Amino acid sequence: MPGAIIPSYRPGRPPSGTGDHGVVSTDELFPAPPAQIAPGAVHLPGWLDAAAQRELLRAAREWALPPAGLRTVRMPRGGEMSVRQLSLGRHWFPYGYAPTVVDGGGEPVKPFPEWLGEWARAAVRDAAAVADGLVPGEAPAYDIALVNFYDAAARMGMHRDSDERSQAPVVSFSLGDSCVFRFGNTHARGRPWSDTVLRSGDAFVFGGPGRMAYHGVPRTEPGSGPEWLGLRGRINVTVREF
Numbered sequence: 001m002p003g004a005i006i007p008s009y010r011p012g013r014p015p016s017g018t019g020d021h022g023v024v025s026t027d028e029l030f031p032a033p034p035a036q037i038a039p040g041a042v043h044l045p046g047w048l049d050a051a052a053q054r055e056l057l058r059a060a061r062e063w064a065l066p067p068a069g070l071r072t073v074r075m076p077r078g079g080e081m082s083v084r085q086l087s088l089g090r091h092w093f094p095y096g097y098a099p100t101v102v103d104g105g106g107e108p109v110k111p112f113p114e115w116l117g118e119w120a121r122a123a124v125r126d127a128a129a130v131a132d133g134l135v136p137g138e139a140p141a142y143d144i145a146l147v148n149f150y151d152a153a154a155r156m157g158m159h160r161d162s163d164e165r166s167q168a169p170v171v172s173f174s175l176g177d178s179c180v181f182r183f184g185n186t187h188a189r190g191r192p193w194s195d196t197v198l199r200s201g202d203a204f205v206f207g208g209p210g211r212m213a214y215h216g217v218p219r220t221e222p223g224s225g226p227e228w229l230g231l232r233g234r235i236n237v238t239v240r241e242f
């Protein structure tokens with residue numbers, strides 16, 4: 001049943017998008033302009049409109065279903081990622097890519113949809129207008145995506161996206177609850193870093209000099225997502241070229 005894996009707002013749940021402060025944030029009505037956070041790293045607030053957010057959520061609910069659906073990722077040294085994940089195009093496991101769910105049931109991954117690649121290329125074009133080292137007109141052949149689902153307790157430690165052969169920019173799309181996205185440096189997990197709030201509909205592009213920077217999600221803000229979207233928790237989709 002679609003929707004059974006990625007939770008919805010329960011009927012009767014109080015509105016949360018505007019409920020905390022009793023007002024609609026002007027940040028949500030009038031998203032800020034694109035901003036370069038670090039060299040090659042660009043935040044595109046409100047890049048997905050409401051229709052696109054609904055479309056991406058609908059697709060994510062289908063992708064989440066088995067086979068090769070949303071799963072808990074086990075780390076090589078034991079332990080589990082708190083984020084649940086699925087892959088499109090190629091299956092990511094710690095640490096590599098495979099055509100099938102090699103660390104699970106062995107099923108083939110779902111195909112990477114071409115429209116998601118078009119979205120990512122368009123986001124890179126917009127990011128290139130304000131960024132250092134993101135070449136406009138460069139059109140990566142996006143072919144994989146990782147879809148992460150964050151419940152209220154989930155977070156993602158500082159890491160680099162280093163299992164791709166390609167250095168094409170990574171493009172992330174966020175849905176649902178806001179989060180703190182920590183974008184660091186290319187040398188080490190620690191400071192310097194900068195924290196950016198990613199809200200539902202935001203895109204974030206990191207490429208060029210920022211492609212190999214450490215980044216992570218220290219926390220989400222449970223209940224902060226827009227009520228009209230009907231998602232409990234946070235989804236992040238990162239589009240990559242293998």
Ligand SMILES: O=C(O)CCC(=O)C(=O)O
Nearest residue numbers: 146148161172217236238
């Ligand atoms: O959830 C996010 O915003 C970041 C996800 C991420 O870094 C990843 O999937 O590698």
Ligand SMILES: [Fe+2]
Nearest residue numbers: 159160161215
């Ligand atoms: Fe990442």
